[in-house]
Amino acid sequence: MGYITAILGSLALALAAIGIGWMLAATLVLRRFFAHPAPVSAATTGVTILKPLHGAEPRFLDTLASFLAQSHTGPVQLLCGVQRADDPAIRAIDALRRRHPQATIDLIIDSTRHGSSGKISNLANLKPHIRHPVVMLSDSDIAVGRDYIAQVLAALDQPDVGIVTCAYHGRGDAGFWSRLGAAGIDWQFLLGLIFGVANRLATPCMGSTIAMRRDTLERIGGFARFADVLADDYAIGAAVRGLGLSVVVPPLLVTHAFDERSARALWRHELRWGVTVRDLGLAPYLGLIVTFPLPIALLAALWWPGAGMTLASFALAVRLFAAISVERVAGARAAPLWVLPIRDTFGFAVYCASFFVRSVDWRGATLRIGPNGHIAAAPETLP
Known part of the structure; x- marks a missing residue:
């Protein structure tokens, strides 16, 4: 012994x-x-941002609003989806419309199920309402900077790029445990992610951002095919790589908001x-x-x-x-x-x-x- x-x-x-x-x-x-910032695109390409929603986090309204306060000069559609007519997120969308009356903010309420994943079901229900040639999926707890759309478009415009996905750091919005969760992203996850990407040891595709052209989404068969996969984000990236296109991570950080109030x-x-x-x-x-x-x-x-x-x-x-x-x-x-x-x-x-x-x-x-x-x-x- x-x-x-x-x-x-x-x-x-x-x-x-x-x-x-x-x-x-x-x-x-x-x-x-991250020594140099990601390039910014001057293109005015129309962009649809997909937001599958369920409930409302502590700073939910400000988080959503960050996608509308952009330097990008082209048209932007914020396409939000919920599955219940009594979802608390609906009140936040109403408030967002009052705050940004000139913005295109569409809300789809659709309870149709496409599999075990509610998130993917939500996205599949949003797909018919996409207006623009570039689609950016982003989880409900993600906030972004002013140049986010322009920087993502610059990366997407590179040859043979099928998806742009973004690294993220944490922000705790609900006290000690949420800040501890945010620290896990910053002090643990982010280091491993960037090490893997920089050394071509990892091929991530993350819900923080999945930006692709609309025709690419059509070529992989839409969202519903991923409704019974736990790592749906990664599976979407794998499907796009299967088309011979790359999934890239630019030197751009977005913010992931944590709202956990307990250790459990x-x-x-x-x-x-x-x-x-x-x-x-x-x-x-x-x-x-x-x-x-x-x-x-x-x-x-x-x-x-x-x-x-x-x-x-x-x-x-x-x-x-x-x-x-x-x-x-x-x-x-x-x-x-x-x-x-x-x-x-x-x-x-x-x-x-x-x-x-x-x-x-x-x-x-x-x-x-x-x-x-x-x-x-x-x-x-x-x-």
Whole structure:
């Protein structure tokens, strides 16, 4: 038994050391990736922005309004969809229309189901109402800057580009737990995402932004074909790559708003994310263990106290460097730096738990995960 525990301790030390090196490299890659802003397009192409909605978050109205306060001079249609006539999001849309009376804001109320995913059902119901040649899908909790549309169009205009998707940083809108969730995006997810993209190790397609031409959407068969897939965003990107087109990530950050008010809500949210990524590829997901050098070093200290605590000190220093670097890139701090050890421990616990989960929560509905990431659920009304 002593021999086995010694091996475990040594393995933890090795993983922590590798993780420290990876974290430093990922931080440097992130700083280089965002060193120059994304180009801006002067094109006046018409754009339809799809917003599948369900309920209203704390800063929901301002988040939606950010898509209308744009430097882009072409026509913009904000096409919003809900599945119930009593959805609280409808009041926010009414308020948005009063705030922006000149804007084209269309609301579709349609309860038609196309599969287990309420979000994809919502998008499928919106598709017949698209007016313009460029379609930008963006989740309801995403806020953007003034040049967002122009920057996305510039990326989409490049040769052989089928989809533009955007990296994002976090913003907590509902107290401590929402800020802890935002910190997980900034201090963990964003680093791994940009490292993978910059080194061509990852091919993400994210709900923060999925911008494509309308004819590309038609060529992949619309949205309904993805209604029973947990990682629907990724599947849309894979379908477009199957056409011989690329999915690109420009050096442009959008903002993901968190509204989790409790540890339980944040746990369920992050566990769903973890399971989604796990089912995209188990081997790469196993490799994510090196992104947790601090908790692994602390575990190593149980067997090798001196070496473990030394590595933990280095890990903390590198993690602080990473957090400060992301803050400079994003122009905002997701959470106070003193919560970093709490954030890393919480994230590591979610990562470990995700290997044992076969169902996830999506806004109150339980989705059962089947083979190849397909989902099944009782009827529900989700965005």
